[in-house]
Amino acid sequence: MADPAAETTINVVCRFRPLNSSEVARGDKYxxxxxxxxxxxxxxxxxxxxxxxxxxxxxxxFYNAVAQKIVRDVLGGYNGTIFAYGQTASGxxxxxxxxxxxxxxxxxxxxxxxxxxxxxxxxxENLEFHIKVSYFEIYLDKIKDLxxxxxxxxxxxxxxxxxxxxxxxxxxxxxxxxxxxxxIDEGKNSRxxxxxxxxxxxxxxxxxxxxxIKQENSQTGQKLTGKLYLVDLAGSEKVGKTGAEGTVLDExxxxxxxxxxxxxxxxxxSEGSGYVPYRDSKMTRILQDSLGGNCRTxxxxxxxxxxxNDAETxxxxxxxxxxxxxxxxxxxxxxxxxxxxxxxxxxxxxKNKTLKNTVTWLEAELNRWRSGESVPVEDQFDKEKAQAExxxxxxxxxxxxxxxxxxxxxxxxxxxxxxxxxxxxxxMAKLYKEMDDKxxxxxxxxxxxxxxxxxxxxxxxxxxxxxxxxDTLQTELSRLLSENEASKEEVKxxxxxxxxxAVNYDQxxxxxxxxxxxxxxxxxxxxxxxxxxxxxxxxxQKLKEMTNHQxxxxxxxxxxxxxxxxxxxxxxxxxxxxxxxxxxxxxxxxFTVARLYIxxxxxxxxxxxxxxxxxxxxRSESTQKIEATEMELIALQxxxxxxxxxxxxxxxxxxxxxxxxRQLEETVDSLNEEIxxxxxxxxxxxxxxxxxxxxxxxxxxxxxxxxQSHRExxxxxxxxxxxxxxxxxxxxxxxxxxxxxIVLEQERLRVEHEKLKAADQEKNSRYICRYVELHAxxxxxxxxxxxxxxxDLTTRVKKSAHMDSDDAESTTMQKxxxxxxxxxxxxxxxxxxxLLRDNADLRSxxxxxxxxxxxxxxxxxxxxxxxREAKENAAIDRKxxxxxxxxxxxxVKPKNTxxxxxxxxxxxxxxxxxxxxxxxxxxxxxxxxNNQPAGIKGGGNSx
Ligand code: ADP
Ligand code: MG
Numbered sequence: 001m002a003d004p005a006a007e008t009t010i011n012v013v014c015r016f017r018p019l020n021s022s023e024v025a026r027g028d029k030y031x032x033x034x035x036x037x038x039x040x041x042x043x044x045x046x047x048x049x050x051x052x053x054x055x056x057x058x059x060x061x062f063y064n065a066v067a068q069k070i071v072r073d074v075l076g077g078y079n080g081t082i083f084a085y086g087q088t089a090s091g092x093x094x095x096x097x098x099x100x101x102x103x104x105x106x107x108x109x110x111x112x113x114x115x116x117x118x119x120x121x122x123x124x125e126n127l128e129f130h131i132k133v134s135y136f137e138i139y140l141d142k143i144k145d146l147x148x149x150x151x152x153x154x155x156x157x158x159x160x161x162x163x164x165x166x167x168x169x170x171x172x173x174x175x176x177x178x179x180x181x182x183x184i185d186e187g188k189n190s191r192x193x194x195x196x197x198x199x200x201x202x203x204x205x206x207x208x209x210x211x212x213i214k215q216e217n218s219q220t221g222q223k224l225t226g227k228l229y230l231v232d233l234a235g236s237e238k239v240g241k242t243g244a245e246g247t248v249l250d251e252x253x254x255x256x257x258x259x260x261x262x263x264x265x266x267x268x269x270s271e272g273s274g275y276v277p278y279r280d281s282k283m284t285r286i287l288q289d290s291l292g293g294n295c296r297t298x299x300x301x302x303x304x305x306x307x308x309n310d311a312e313t314x315x316x317x318x319x320x321x322x323x324x325x326x327x328x329x330x331x332x333x334x335x336x337x338x339x340x341x342x343x344x345x346x347x348x349x350x351k352n353k354t355l356k357n358t359v360t361w362l363e364a365e366l367n368r369w370r371s372g373e374s375v376p377v378e379d380q381f382d383k384e385k386a387q388a389e390x391x392x393x394x395x396x397x398x399x400x401x402x403x404x405x406x407x408x409x410x411x412x413x414x415x416x417x418x419x420x421x422x423x424x425x426x427x428m429a430k431l432y433k434e435m436d437d438k439x440x441x442x443x444x445x446x447x448x449x450x451x452x453x454x455x456x457x458x459x460x461x462x463x464x465x466x467x468x469x470x471d472t473l474q475t476e477l478s479r480l481l482s483e484n485e486a487s488k489e490e491v492k493x494x495x496x497x498x499x500x501x502a503v504n505y506d507q508x509x510x511x512x513x514x515x516x517x518x519x520x521x522x523x524x525x526x527x528x529x530x531x532x533x534x535x536x537x538x539x540x541q542k543l544k545e546m547t548n549h550q551x552x553x554x555x556x557x558x559x560x561x562x563x564x565x566x567x568x569x570x571x572x573x574x575x576x577x578x579x580x581x582x583x584x585x586x587x588x589x590x591f592t593v594a595r596l597y598i599x600x601x602x603x604x605x606x607x608x609x610x611x612x613x614x615x616x617x618x619r620s621e622s623t624q625k626i627e628a629t630e631m632e633l634i635a636l637q638x639x640x641x642x643x644x645x646x647x648x649x650x651x652x653x654x655x656x657x658x659x660x661x662r663q664l665e666e667t668v669d670s671l672n673e674e675i676x677x678x679x680x681x682x683x684x685x686x687x688x689x690x691x692x693x694x695x696x697x698x699x700x701x702x703x704x705x706x707x708q709s710h711r712e713x714x715x716x717x718x719x720x721x722x723x724x725x726x727x728x729x730x731x732x733x734x735x736x737x738x739x740x741x742i743v744l745e746q747e748r749l750r751v752e753h754e755k756l757k758a759a760d761q762e763k764n765s766r767y768i769c770r771y772v773e774l775h776a777x778x779x780x781x782x783x784x785x786x787x788x789x790x791x792d793l794t795t796r797v798k799k800s801a802h803m804d805s806d807d808a809e810s811t812t813m814q815k816x817x818x819x820x821x822x823x824x825x826x827x828x829x830x831x832x833x834x835l836l837r838d839n840a841d842l843r844s845x846x847x848x849x850x851x852x853x854x855x856x857x858x859x860x861x862x863x864x865x866x867x868r869e870a871k872e873n874a875a876i877d878r879k880x881x882x883x884x885x886x887x888x889x890x891x892v893k894p895k896n897t898x899x900x901x902x903x904x905x906x907x908x909x910x911x912x913x914x915x916x917x918x919x920x921x922x923x924x925x926x927x928x929x930n931n932q933p934a935g936i937k938g939g940g941n942s943x
Pocket of ligand 1: 016020057094302
């Protein structure tokens with residue numbers, strides 16, 4: 001080597017953190033007392049280190065004092081290691097990492113990274129660097145790559161220089177501090193992701209950040225390598241048997257193992273014992289070079305200052321003291337150039353010669369000893385003498401090319417031949433190799449064991465869960481069976497109830513039909529009555545016309561009578577003197593004429609009175625008839641309304657029945673489904689019993705899925721049917737509302753009609769009364785006239801008898817009479833005029849009334865037509881509804897039976913595992929899945 005190997009001790013520094021807030025709050029005592037820069041006193045006992053850092057040391061101070069020089073070592077081709085040792089929360093991570101992106105609080109690692117690059121930038125231009133980093137953690141003696149989470153259990157191998165390394169660990173080439181920090185961030189992230197309790201995890205795992213630097217001088221061709229391990233160890237406190245929550249004893253042992261083997265290694269090294277148990281743990285193996293090997297190692301002993309952690313602090317300090325005694329032999333990691341190799345070979349050759357000489361000397365001495373000779377002291381082997389001899393020999397045979405091959409140093413007292421030595425070396429190498437292989441194998445086996453254990457756990461879980469499932473299924477089955485029985489009973493009952501309901505429904509529909517027929521009949525009757533009312537109205541009209549006619553006749557008669565009277569008056573006036581002069585025969589003639597007239601008048605008056613009486617009786621009759629008809633009409637309408645109410649209630653009840661029916665159908669459906677499911681489960685269970693739990697489960701799933709799908713379809717159908725039904729019902733209620741409205745309108749119109757009729761009647765009666773009154777008055781006047789006339793005539797006749805004796809007197813009398821008659825006539829004309837006026841009034845009123853009557857009749861007709869139409873519509877709707885109901889009933893009935901069939905389908909024996917091609921493929925694929933080898937992890941979970 002170009003540089004002689006230098007022996008150095010491990011650099012051990014101690015760092016106390018300040019009391020943390022909870023310790024302050026608790027009033028913990030601050031126990032360390034510092035003496036100088038390298039000594040700390042705990043309870044009076046001094047502990048010496050290379051440096052002791054008090055609690056107020058800043059990150060940069062610590063770095064400058066401890067870690068900075070390591071950068072130069074590593075870049076100079078030496079290996080370096082910084083350990084942080086101490087109990088949990090003593091400041092290891094704070095020291096190694098700190099706050100990674102905080103320039104004040106960042107710890108050793110980010111500062112080293114920065115420094116490495118800064119140093120490189122300031123170095124010789126001819127140097128070329130290759131920097132790669134690795135980041136892994138060791139937990140339960142398993143190496144997990146933090147830069148590739150898929151690498152979870154890496155193994156440790158030795159390279160050709162017998163230096164251990166983590167095989168297969170990700171090595172990331174980096175060219176800037178940012179890239180290194182990215183790698184650290186990534187590693188920390190993947191550390192966080194995998195665990196639930198990061199604090200616990202980090203206190204039990206070692207995290208190791210490795211920076212590997214290779215440099216090559218392009219001028220001299222010299223190559224140097226330096227490895228820097230930055231190790232944040234697990235908490236140094238022992239994990240008790242029950243200390244680790246959720247871990248079994250084995251795990252607690254494993255957690256302690258790597259640290260305790262670190263302790264053992266350090267003890268062995270400090271005691272200088274021949275055997276160092278590096279191979280006890282992966283951690284010690286990886287750091288073999290850092291502990292007693294070719295490495296500049298710094299150990300940071302992190303301590304809590306609290307009196308509470310007194311014991312831990314002391315043991316930590318003791319550990320540091322022990323570690324301080326470890327000696328490392330540091331040498332430059334250099335790849336030699338050809339020249340250097342040659343020099344080295346020559347040197348080695350020289351060494352070899354000395355050794356060979358020693359060997360021959362010793363062999364000779366040994367032989368002598370063995371042959372029983374005693375070798376005198378001066379003949380015995382002496383190192384210095386031998387060396388001197390070799391040198392002498394060397395100078396004598398300077399260019400002796402026949403120097404034998406170098407041999408390994410044999411153990412004292414054991415004579416080994418060259419071949420044996422070779423063999424021994426080869427064997428050693430082979431054995432180491434084997435050991436590594438075994439290590440590998442052990443790793444693999446442990447991985448396999450782990451996975452198998454996991455699988456076993458999974459399987460056990462699965463088994464117990466399936467057992468539980470089985471039990472629950474069994475109980476469920478029995479429950480379902482009993483339920484099935486009950487359901488069957490229930491179904492029977494429901495079916496019976498359904499039948500009853502159907503019968504009921506039929507009865508109700510029959511009743512509805514009857515009622516509708518009755519309604520129809522009543523409507524017809526109403527129509528008839530209305531027509532009869534119309535005919536009566538007609539009759540009334542006729543009667544009115546007749547009265548008019550009679551009136552006309554009476555007026556005519558009256559006028560003729562008045563004419564006659566006037567003529568008589570004239571005749572009487574003109575013939576007064578004549579009468580006296582003429583013969584008494586002419587008077588008689590005139591008297592007879594008058595009598596005839598009077599009798600004629602009398603008969604006519606009688607006929608008139610008779611006729612008026614007749615008219616009156618017919619009027620009263622017609623009024624009676626009208627009244628009766630109206631009564632009937634009212635009764636009919638009442639009946640109609642009753643019937644309508646009845647129809648309404650019937651429809652309501654019909655709806656109720658329908659709803660009930662639907663509910664019952666639903667229950668029947670659900671019960672049917674349940675039966676089918678139970679049957680399916682029975683089948684599944686029998687299959688399960690045949691140890692085909694999985695396939696049974698699959699089948700069950702499939703069956704249930706099918707049932708589910710059937711149920712869904714069925715429910716969809718039912719839903720659509722129900723929607724339709726609802727729609728129809730809505731339509732029906734709308735129509736009924738319309739009907740109701742029409743009926744109400746009719747009622748209103750009827751009332752109006754009645755009112756009009758009453759008014760009409762009143763008017764009629766008034767008119768008739770007036771007419772009769774007038775008639776009576778006229779008759780009275782006629783009577784009076786007659787009487788007067790008769791009186792006049794008798795007086796005249798009497799006077800005519802005395803005429804001869806008293807002529808002058810008679811003339812005045814006659815004149816008086818004429819006056820009287822004239823006044824009478826005037827009165828009569830007045831009465832006549834009044835009558836005529838009244839008549840005219842009545843006539844003018846008559847067309848109005850007629851018009852009104854006609855309008856009313858038309859209205860009645862229209863209303864009747866509307867009613868009829870509404871009834872027809874209602875009948876049509878009813879019919880439609882009935883048809884719809886029938887259709888739905890029909891649809892539901894076959895669906896019930898059809899549904900049963902469709903649910904039962906999947907559990908038909910022919911269709912079970914693989915009757916239909918789809919099922920076959922599905923089941924087969926499931927079976928294939930289930931038969932996958934147990935080695936595939938998670939196969940059990942997927943079930
Ligand atoms: P460990 O890694 O040993 O379990 P940490 O480094 O996580 O402990 O430290 C525990 C706590 O104490 C952290 O909050 C850290 O910031 C704090 N701490 C540790 N050392 C110091 C120190 N020298 N100065 C200030 N705070 C510190
Ligand atoms: Mg930590």
